Amino acid sequence: MNLRGIGILAALAVAALVFWVTGPPNQPDQVRIGFVTTLTTGTGVIGADMRDAFELALDHMGRTMGGLDVSVSYEDDAVDPSIGRQKTERLVQRDKVHFVSGFIWSNVLLASYQAATDNDVFLIGANAGPSQLAGEACNRNFFSTSWQNDQTTMAMGEVLNDQVSTVYVMAPNYAAGRNMIAGVERTFQGEIADKTLTQFPDQLDFAAELANIRAASPEAVWVFYPGNFGTQFFQQYSQAGLLGEIPLYSTFSIDALNLPQIGELVEGTQMTQSWSPDMDNPANQKFVGDFRAKYGRYPSFYAAQAYDAAMLIRSAVEAVEGDLEDLNGLRQALARADFQSVRGKFSFGENHFPIQDFFLREVVRDADGAFTTRIVDVVYSDHVDPYAKDCSMQP
Amino acid sequence: MMTLVFEQALNGVQLGVLLFLLAAGLTLVFGIMNFVNLAHGSLYMVGAYFAATFIPWSGSFIVGALLALAATAAVGMALEVLIFRRLYHRDHMDQVLATFGLILFFNELVLMVWGPAGLSIAVPSWLVGQVNIIPGVPYPAYRLAVLVTGLAAAAFLYVLVSRTRTGMRIRAGASDQQMAQALGVDIKLLFTGIVGLGAALAALAGLLAAPLRSVYAGMGEDILVLAFVVVVIGGIGSIRGAFVAALGVGLIDTVGRAFLPRVLDALLSDQIADAVAPALSTTLIYLTMVVVLAIRPRGLFPAPGQ
Numbered sequence: 001m002n003l004r005g006i007g008i009l010a011a012l013a014v015a016a017l018v019f020w021v022t023g024p025p026n027q028p029d030q031v032r033i034g035f036v037t038t039l040t041t042g043t044g045v046i047g048a049d050m051r052d053a054f055e056l057a058l059d060h061m062g063r064t065m066g067g068l069d070v071s072v073s074y075e076d077d078a079v080d081p082s083i084g085r086q087k088t089e090r091l092v093q094r095d096k097v098h099f100v101s102g103f104i105w106s107n108v109l110l111a112s113y114q115a116a117t118d119n120d121v122f123l124i125g126a127n128a129g130p131s132q133l134a135g136e137a138c139n140r141n142f143f144s145t146s147w148q149n150d151q152t153t154m155a156m157g158e159v160l161n162d163q164v165s166t167v168y169v170m171a172p173n174y175a176a177g178r179n180m181i182a183g184v185e186r187t188f189q190g191e192i193a194d195k196t197l198t199q200f201p202d203q204l205d206f207a208a209e210l211a212n213i214r215a216a217s218p219e220a221v222w223v224f225y226p227g228n229f230g231t232q233f234f235q236q237y238s239q240a241g242l243l244g245e246i247p248l249y250s251t252f253s254i255d256a257l258n259l260p261q262i263g264e265l266v267e268g269t270q271m272t273q274s275w276s277p278d279m280d281n282p283a284n285q286k287f288v289g290d291f292r293a294k295y296g297r298y299p300s301f302y303a304a305q306a307y308d309a310a311m312l313i314r315s316a317v318e319a320v321e322g323d324l325e326d327l328n329g330l331r332q333a334l335a336r337a338d339f340q341s342v343r344g345k346f347s348f349g350e351n352h353f354p355i356q357d358f359f360l361r362e363v364v365r366d367a368d369g370a371f372t373t374r375i376v377d378v379v380y381s382d383h384v385d386p387y388a389k390d391c392s393m394q395p
Numbered sequence: 396m397m398t399l400v401f402e403q404a405l406n407g408v409q410l411g412v413l414l415f416l417l418a419a420g421l422t423l424v425f426g427i428m429n430f431v432n433l434a435h436g437s438l439y440m441v442g443a444y445f446a447a448t449f450i451p452w453s454g455s456f457i458v459g460a461l462l463a464l465a466a467t468a469a470v471g472m473a474l475e476v477l478i479f480r481r482l483y484h485r486d487h488m489d490q491v492l493a494t495f496g497l498i499l500f501f502n503e504l505v506l507m508v509w510g511p512a513g514l515s516i517a518v519p520s521w522l523v524g525q526v527n528i529i530p531g532v533p534y535p536a537y538r539l540a541v542l543v544t545g546l547a548a549a550a551f552l553y554v555l556v557s558r559t560r561t562g563m564r565i566r567a568g569a570s571d572q573q574m575a576q577a578l579g580v581d582i583k584l585l586f587t588g589i590v591g592l593g594a595a596l597a598a599l600a601g602l603l604a605a606p607l608r609s610v611y612a613g614m615g616e617d618i619l620v621l622a623f624v625v626v627v628i629g630g631i632g633s634i635r636g637a638f639v640a641a642l643g644v645g646l647i648d649t650v651g652r653a654f655l656p657r658v659l660d661a662l663l664s665d666q667i668a669d670a671v672a673p674a675l676s677t678t679l680i681y682l683t684m685v686v687v688l689a690i691r692p693r694g695l696f697p698a699p700g701q
Contacts, residue, residue, distance in 0.1 A: 040502075042611035044511040078613070173673040196656065197673040202617045204608040207406040207538060208653040215399040228513065228609055236607065239518065239535040241525040261515065 031070045031317055031324065034091030035306075036084055036112065037102040039076035042204070042228035045257050046104055046302050047076065050126060052295055053287075053303035054101075057310030060290070065314040066322035073097070077104075079201045081111035088115040098324050099124060101309045104226075104302065106130035106149060106176035117141035120327055122316075122334065126309040127302055129353065130175045131182075135387030138351040140394050143334050145308040145341075147274050148353050148385030149179030150186065153251050155272035155358035155379040156222065157187030160249065165190040167249075168218035170209060172200035172229065180224040180251060186386065193218035204232045210240045222249040231258040238265050254363060256300040256372070263363065263371030270362045274354075275304045275343050276375045283340040298372050304342050315339040349384055351391035357381050398532045403653045404646065405528070409538050411645025412545025416600035417618060418625040418637040419552060420593020426632020426698050427569045428586055430479060431487050433494040435597055435622070436615025437501035442467040442598020443605040443614065444505055447514035456519035460602050464595045471594025475587045483586075502612045513611035516602065541603045548599060549638055556634055565589065569632055569698060621648075624680055628687050630694025639695060644680050651676040 035054060037047035051074050063070055073095055077084035084103070091097045092115055100116045101124040103109040109128040116123040117139045125133070125144040133139065134148040160167055169184055169192055171177035177197060185192060194216055196209050213221055221242075225233040230253035237243055243265060250271050254262070277288045277298050287307055291299040299307075312334060319333030320326045337348050349355045358380040361373040421435050445466045450459030478497070482490050518537045525533035556562040567575040568585055576582045601614075608614065625644050629636025656672040663671065687695065 040506060040511050040612055042513045042609050042614070044513060044611070048511065195669065197669070198652075199673070199677055205410070205604075207409065207607075208403055208649045211399060211402045211406060212653055214402075215396075228611070231515070232607065232609060235518075236535075239523070239525075239537060241533045241535070 029068055031065050031068045031099070031313075031322075032095060032097040033070065033072045033313065034088070034095060034097040034100045035072055035074045035102040036077050036087050036091070036100060036108075037074065038079050038104050039074065040078050041201070043079060043104070043201075043226070044076075046227045046255075046300070047074075047102075049257055049300050049303045050102060050104070050306035053291065053299055053306040054310050056287070056291055056294060057307045057314075059294075060286070061310075061314055065317040066320070068317065068322045068324075075102075077108050077112075079105055079108065081105075081108050084108035084112040085115055088112040092116055092119050092121050097121060099313050101126050101313070102306070103128045105174070106179065107174045109133070110175055113139065113142055122313075122330065124309045124312060124334075126305045128176060129179075129385075131179050131387050132175075134351050134353050134385050135390035138391035138393055140331060140352075143312065143348065143352045144354065145312055146305045146354075147356070148387060149176050150183035150387070151380075151383055151385050152272050152274065152358060153180045153183030153224065154187045154386070155360075155383075156249060156251050157184045158379050159270065159272060159360055160184070160188050160220065160222065161190065164220040164247070166193045166219045167191075168193040168196075168213055168216055168221045168246075169223070170196040170198070170213075170221065171224040172203070173197035174200040177224055184222060201229075204229065206233055206236050207240075210236060210242065213246065214240065214242060218246065220247045220249060222251070223253055224251050225253045227255070227257065230254060231261055234258075234262045234265050252301075254373075255302065256298040257302075259298075259363065259371040259373075263365075266363050267365070267371070268362060270360055270376070271373070272358055272379060273301055273361050273373075274356050274358050275301050276359060276361050276373050277304075278372070278374050279342065279344060281340075281342070281344040284342040284344070287342045298370070308339075308341050308343070308346070311339040311341070312337060349388050350393055351385070351388045352393070353385055353388065355382050355384050358383055398529065399653075401529065402532050402534065403649055405534060405542065406538070406653075407646035407649035408642060409542045409545070409645070410649055411642035412542055412549065413600050413604055414618070414621055414625050414645055415549055415638050415641035416545055416596045416603075417622040418629070418641050419549075419634060420590075420596045421622055422626045422629065422632055422634065422637045423565070423589050424593055425626065427565065427572075427589060428479075428483055430483055431490045431494065432479070432593075433491060433619070434474070434497035434501065435593065436619030437498050438467055438471055438594045438597040438615070439601040439604075439618065440505065440610075440612070440615040441470055441501060441601070442594075443516070443601035443610045444509055444514065445598065446602035446605060447516050447610045448509075450516060460599075463602055464598050467598030467601075468591040468595040471597075472587050472591040474594075475590040479590060480583075480586070498616065501615075505612045511612070513609055515609050516605040518606045537606060541607075544599070544603060548596065552596075552634060561588075621680070624684050628684050628694055630691075630697040632698030633694070633696040636694055636696030636698075644683070647683055648676075648680050651679040655679070 037050050039047040075087040099122045103125050104127045106128040113123050123142045127146050129148040171180050315338045316330045316333035320329040359375045360377040362376050364374045366372050424432050445463035449462040453459045522537040522540050524536050526536050528534050564580050625640045629640030655676045659668040659672045
């Protein structure tokens with residue numbers, strides 16, 4: 001390489017370095033939010049749904065919070081903890097975001113959260129609720145607008161108590177899958193016929209496991225297979241001739257995204273959840289109505305939680321009147337959760353996870369024949385997750 | 396219990412034939428051209444995407460599948476002519492780098508063309524339901540069809556390679572490329588054809604797997620690793636080795652997943668078994684590879700001339 005080439009390279013390197021150190025020009029009149037979710041792989045539809053809901057929330061607030069413009073960067077984690085961590089670091093270090101939100105997968109969240117919270121950037125988890133973050137590793141800069149993983153399946157355990165005495169449980173082998181099973185085991189008083197953990201996120205073919213289920217012939221099967229994994233599981237359960245033979249219960253496996261594909265198979269199936277599109281409160285009616293009008297489909301629970309995350313962030317920014325330097329003020333405002341949740345009532349416990357109701361839902365057809373879910377019963381009122389007692393929140 | 400073992404063996408063979416379809420193209424290309432093609436998994440993915448497009452368009456599973464095979468073979472041959480050809484004489488590291496680049500290229504391409512959401516292929520209506528292979532074992536008809544199709548493709552490949560003139564040329568190319576060329580075999584054409592054949596087999600694997608695993612960007616990488624394990628265990632360049640190894644890996648993986656947790660439950664305390672079983676059943680095939688390589692460093696059936 002000649003001297004001139006080296007000169008140009010050196011100039012570029014210096015420019016890059018300067019840019020890296022100083023970041024983009026500071027714009028104090030802007031709320032910057034990073035949103036880490038899954039936009040590719042087989043589960044990319046979930047991330048797209050969360051993004052759509054977050055965008056709808058921004059529309060509803062005129063794309064401003066406390067008088068400041070809002071800019072959001074959506075990042076793809078590809079269901080990979082190391083990529084999630086990388087994207088979070090980049091949002092915090094380079095883009096200098098004030099809030100990071102999103103996170104579908106517990107393993108991705110666990111790998112990523114410190115990149116935000118250690119730098120006093122608030123992380124608003126909009127789906128994953130790993131036990132660690134609710135308990136010993138609870139963090140003053142972390143808030144969740146979803147649930148702790150165990151809770152929804154604890155509610156399922158209670159439902160199963162009324163209906164069966166043995167159940168075969170199955171989930172993918174990662175942080176959330178293990179929490180979900182622990183939740184069922186916590187409350188189900190009958191016998192766990194067998195417990196199967198499958199590979200995550202590679203395994204989509206459940207031939208071997210389904211053969212084992214048939215051989216064990218339990219009274220019921222309960223599974224946790226979110227998104228695309230659920231689609232495949234239910235279809236294969238049906239192909240194996242088990243549908244109608246052995247009742248199938250699930251948690252977080254049937255959602256508005258896969259119902260159009262598997263609705264026929266799972267009509268009438270019961271699940272537990274802390275939100276449902278038919279919840280009767282003004283915020284939810286506006287959210288569901290406008291979401292359907294804008295995107296032509298029902299929002300999923302992932303979407304509802306992402307919408308709440310945007311509203312929570314706005315409530316905090318408004319409380320400090322747009323002074324994003326006031327971290328203590330923001331933190332206290334976030335903890336107050338002073339916003340209209342699509343779940344109706346919403347408040348945080350000591351560990352910054354919501355204290356909320358859990359419902360039994362079932363799959364039904366709406367007036368137009370489209371598949372959706374409907375609340376059947378309340379399983380828990382104002383439920384606190386079982387790890388909250390292990391949390392001593394730093395002031 | 397016996398029926399369960401039988402059913403799990405079928406599941407193992409079904410996974411095995413899928414792996415074989417993928418590994419066959421890989422081992423042919425590696426064995427004959429001495430070319431490491433990481434982008435083989437991308438052809439598996441592209442085949443599935445083509446099928447997910449052509450099947451609804453044509454309204455027939457078989458017509459759509461055949462169109463997808465032809466289209467993927469064309470993509471494979473285009474890759475050979477435009478890119479692979481320039482890489483045969485470079486070292487393996489360059490080949491890995493270039494074909495890894497192709498993986499990224501294809502993953503982005505399908506995202507741009509088909510969107511990030513992923514697609515699905517429905518099981519054709521005439522294969523919905525179960526077949527009672529032996530009384531009391533209802534086996535999904537579609538899985539049985541996958542198994543039969545895979546075995547048929549393996550038989551076709553066997554006849555092609557060992558019983559036809561084309562196959563003789565392929566074997567000649569594998570044993571001694573220069574001599575084959577000197578005797579008038581059009582090596583360039585042969586290589587393009589082999590890559591096209593490999594691409595079609597990969598597409599067949601992709602479209603057969605699609606109703607069971609769905610179609611998404613990056614689906615090829617998940618299974619490519621297993622296909623490489625099959626190639627290495629079977630002996631690089633050996634179709635027969637790939638077949639035996641694919642069935643072996645399929646069986647070990649399935650049987651491991653199905654029965655290992657129970658065995659460990661009986662041997663260890665509940666908590667330890669729960670923690671160890673999933674991890675061990677995942678690594679079982681890699682342990683198998685280590686053992687095979689320790690005993691036979693060149694694989695089970697090393698191809699002559701390698």
